[in-house]
Each structure stands twice: as structure tokens, then as C-alpha cells.
Amino acid sequence: MHFRSLRLAPGVAALVLLAAPALASAQALHAWNFDDAVGTLLPGVANSITPAALFATDIPGVATNGSGALSIQYNNIATTAVSYAPVGPYAPATGIYTLTITVAGWDLPSGTTNLQTVYFDLRNAAATAASLVTELTFLASDAGVSVRYRDSGSANNNIFLTGLPTTRSTPFILTLTINRNTNTFAVSYTDGGVTTVAIPEKALSTGSAGRTISHFDLRTLGNFTGGSFTVDSVVLASVPVLTPLQTWRQSFFQTTEPQTEPVTGSSADAADFDSDGIPNLVEYATGTNPALPTLSPLALGRDAEGRLTLGFTTIADPALTYTVQGSVDLIDWTTVSSFTSATLPAGLQLVTDTAIPGDGPRRFLRLSVTR
Ligand SMILES: [Ca+2]
Ligand SMILES: [Ca+2]
Numbered sequence: 001m002h003f004r005s006l007r008l009a010p011g012v013a014a015l016v017l018l019a020a021p022a023l024a025s026a027q028a029l030h031a032w033n034f035d036d037a038v039g040t041l042l043p044g045v046a047n048s049i050t051p052a053a054l055f056a057t058d059i060p061g062v063a064t065n066g067s068g069a070l071s072i073q074y075n076n077i078a079t080t081a082v083s084y085a086p087v088g089p090y091a092p093a094t095g096i097y098t099l100t101i102t103v104a105g106w107d108l109p110s111g112t113t114n115l116q117t118v119y120f121d122l123r124n125a126a127a128t129a130a131s132l133v134t135e136l137t138f139l140a141s142d143a144g145v146s147v148r149y150r151d152s153g154s155a156n157n158n159i160f161l162t163g164l165p166t167t168r169s170t171p172f173i174l175t176l177t178i179n180r181n182t183n184t185f186a187v188s189y190t191d192g193g194v195t196t197v198a199i200p201e202k203a204l205s206t207g208s209a210g211r212t213i214s215h216f217d218l219r220t221l222g223n224f225t226g227g228s229f230t231v232d233s234v235v236l237a238s239v240p241v242l243t244p245l246q247t248w249r250q251s252f253f254q255t256t257e258p259q260t261e262p263v264t265g266s267s268a269d270a271a272d273f274d275s276d277g278i279p280n281l282v283e284y285a286t287g288t289n290p291a292l293p294t295l296s297p298l299a300l301g302r303d304a305e306g307r308l309t310l311g312f313t314t315i316a317d318p319a320l321t322y323t324v325q326g327s328v329d330l331i332d333w334t335t336v337s338s339f340t341s342a343t344l345p346a347g348l349q350l351v352t353d354t355a356i357p358g359d360g361p362r363r364f365l366r367l368s369v370t371r
Contacts, residue, residue: 028237096239099176101136104230105169108140117148118229120174136176136187138229140166147174149187149199161189161198171232181241244317245284245371252290269371285320285369287313298367306357309350310365316346323368324351328360336365 101120108118118138137148145164164172173190179201187199246256249267258280259265266273269281276293283290286297299311310324323338337351355363 028235095180096241097178097180098235098237098239099178100233100235100237101174101176102232102234103138103172103174104232105167105172106138106145106229107167108138108145108229109166120176120234136174138164147189147198159199177239243319244315245319248284281369281371282367285315285317285322287315300365303352307355308353308363308365310353310367311348311350312367314341314344314346314349316341318342319371321370322349323370325366325368326353326355327364327366328355328362330364333366 099120106118117140120136135148135150137146137150139146139148139160144162144166145168147161147164149159149161170192175188175190177186177188179185182201184201184203185199186197186201188195188197190196240256242250242256249258250256253267253273255267257267259268259271265271267280270279272279273290274293278286278288278290278294278297280290282297283294288294288297297312301309301311303309308326314320314322318341321338321340322344324336325333326336327333334354336354351365353363353365
């Protein structure tokens with residue numbers, strides 16, 4: 001723990017008390033890494049692999065990590081009975097997850113009579129069309145390749161991203177983010193180093209809400225010949241849900257975790273990055289900018305009886321405890337008031353000292369913020 005005192009005005013000081021945090025980091029749940037240099041070519045040969053074949057066992061040169069299974073189809077799954085291998089003990093009823101698919105390229109023959117598609121989808125255990133949670137489709141047509149997003153088994157929810165060439169040999173990275181806390185999803189893609197949000201956060205269909213994602217499937221729909229689809233990797237990962245403080249720290253310091261040693265590290269709670277005398281955690285707790293010199297967040301005053309008052313703004317983060325303490329010698333401190341946003345709604349607070357005037361020649365108040 002570190003202590004840091006801040007003198008704001010005669011008789012007033014602010015203090016921040018720090019505790020070491022223990023926070024989770026991002027975790028890859030399942031990763032299918034294709035171990036050849038350019039990715040695994042999925043040749044456009046009609047029905048070359050039997051339905052429900054697994055990458056790990058049926059396609060040479062493909063490796064998988066983790067206990068999950070990736071199912072691949074080459075023929076029309078819509079008319080074929082398929083048994084899916086489960087993606088391990090994976091039941092994301094809550095939390096945020098990303099599915100990142102790195103495609104090395106493709107060569108999908110266009111045609112209007114038999115549209116060529118490659119599907120990525122996440123399904124629940126039942127693996128029925130109505131249980132689709134999300135679905136991403138590369139669709140080859142005369143107009144080029146589209147990426148189609150669908151959040152249910154219904155074709156009515158299609159949203160198309162058009163303009164991709166029918167043939168390409170440069171990486172295309174597609175990321176699907178599923179937020180099970182809010183039952184929403186979003187899609188972005190990275191092409192040539194530029195990331196574009198294709199679908200901002202959008203509600204999952206009612207047919208998928210509350211369902212368990214337990215299967216991942218990559219397949220082509222329609223037997224195309226003379227083309228190919230090349231995949232580098234498929235990674236399913238959980239994304240930690242940031243606390244309000246982590247979100248704040250990320251926005252100002254590009255990191256979710258505080259630097260702990262030395263205490264002067266720019267993102268440390270007790271650090272004063274902008275040298276305005278206010279520690280970062282106090283800047284956060286009182287709503288000021290830690291990267292811009294700020295006037296004191298504390299306003300000292302007196303009430304009608306002559307007691308000291310301390311005014312300051314609090315934020316709605318229940319993890320914070322605000323404590324006002326008083327002292328006559330800056331050595332021994334007693335608590336005047338202690339509260340959280342659960343006991344006192346966020347906003348302007350005015351704390352009145354418990355000491356009566358005339359107790360001594362000097363009186364100090366300070367604000368302590370802990371988390
Ligand atoms: Ca500061
Ligand atoms: Ca500041």
C-alpha cells in the first residue's frame with residue numbers, strides 16, 4: 001500500500017490509499033492454427049470430404065489447440081444430416097467473446113446458378129437451423145464476394161458487406177464479438193491493416209437469446225469447383241469485462257492495469273501524471289482529467305457554526321470508498337465520514353467536520369479514496 005498526501009489549501013489535504021488489484025486478462029478458449037505457411041487450402045472439389053469431418057484428423061497439415069473441435073463441411077449441409085463435435089466444456093452464458101478468423105485468401109468462382117458460400121457459425125448443442133447464434137458467410141456471386149452476417153436461422157436478417165473481390169491472396173481478418181451479457185453481437189474486419197466496423201453492436205435474435213454456444217463450424221454451402229478458400233487460423237477467446245476504472249485507465253493510459261512500481265509510473269493510482277498535485281485515483285474518483293492539470297477537486301468552506309466543510313464530486317463506481325478524515329496535527333486522523341456510491345448517490349457531496357470551532361488553533365481535513 002502507498003500513501004500520498006496532497007495539500008490543496010491551508011488546512012486541507014487529500015490522500016489516496018492504494019490496494020494491489022487482482023484482475024483477469026484475456027484468454028484464448030480455443031485456437032485452430034493451421035501450420036503451413038500460407039494457411040490451409042480448402043479446395044473447391046465437390047464433396048471431397050465427408051460431412052462432419054474434423055480438421056484435426058481429416059485434413060493433412062492442420063493442427064488444433066485445446067479440446068475443442070472444428071467441423072468442416074464441403075457439401076450442402078442444409079440437406080445433410082450432420083453430427084457436430086462439441087467445442088469442449090464451453091458454455092458462455094455470460095461474458096464477452098470474440099471469434100477471429102484469419103483468411104489468407106480465396107478464389108471463389110462466381111455464378112448465379114449455384115452461389116458459392118463458405119460459412120462460419122456458432123451454434124448451440126442442438127445444432128439446428130433455428131438455433132444459430134451467429135453466422136458469417138462469404139458469398140461468391142457475379143458481383144464479387146460478399147460477407148454476409150446473420151444472427152438467426154432466418155435468411156431475413158441478412159446484412160451484406162459487398163465489394164470484396166472474388167479472388168484475393170492477401171489476408172482478410174474477420175472478427176465476431178458476442179456479448180452474452182447484453183445478448184448482442186458486432187462484426188469488424190481488418191483488410192490491409194485497416195479495421196472497419198461492419199456491424200455495430202446489434203441485438204441477437206430472440207431465437208438465440210439465452211442459448212449456449214457450443215459448436216463452431218466452417219463449411220462451404222454448395223459444391224463449387226475450380227476455386228479454393230484458404231484459412232490461416234480461427235481463434236475463439238474470452239474478453240475480460242472491464243471495470244469502470246479499467247475503462248477509464250485504458251482511455252487515458254492505454255492500459256487496463258495500473259503500474260505499481262515505481263509509484264511514479266504514469267498509470268499508477270498514486271501517480272500524478274499531469275503534475276497537478278492530484279493522484280490519478282483521486283482524479284478518477286472526482287471526475288477530473290488525469291492528463292490535464294486540474295484545479296483542486298476539493299472545496300473548503302465553513303458552515304454557520306464555523307465547522308469546516310469539504311465539498312467534492314463523486315462518481316458512480318461502487319468499488320470506491322470515499323473517506324473524509326480530520327486532524328489537528330496532520331499525524332493523528334479520525335474519520336469524519338465514509339461512504340460509497342451505494343450509500344450516497346454520485347454527485348456533489350458536502351461533508352461537514354465533526355469538530356467544533358475552538359477545539360484548537362488548526363484543523364485539517366483530507367479525502368481518502370480506496371478501492
Ligand atoms: Ca494529476
Ligand atoms: Ca488533472
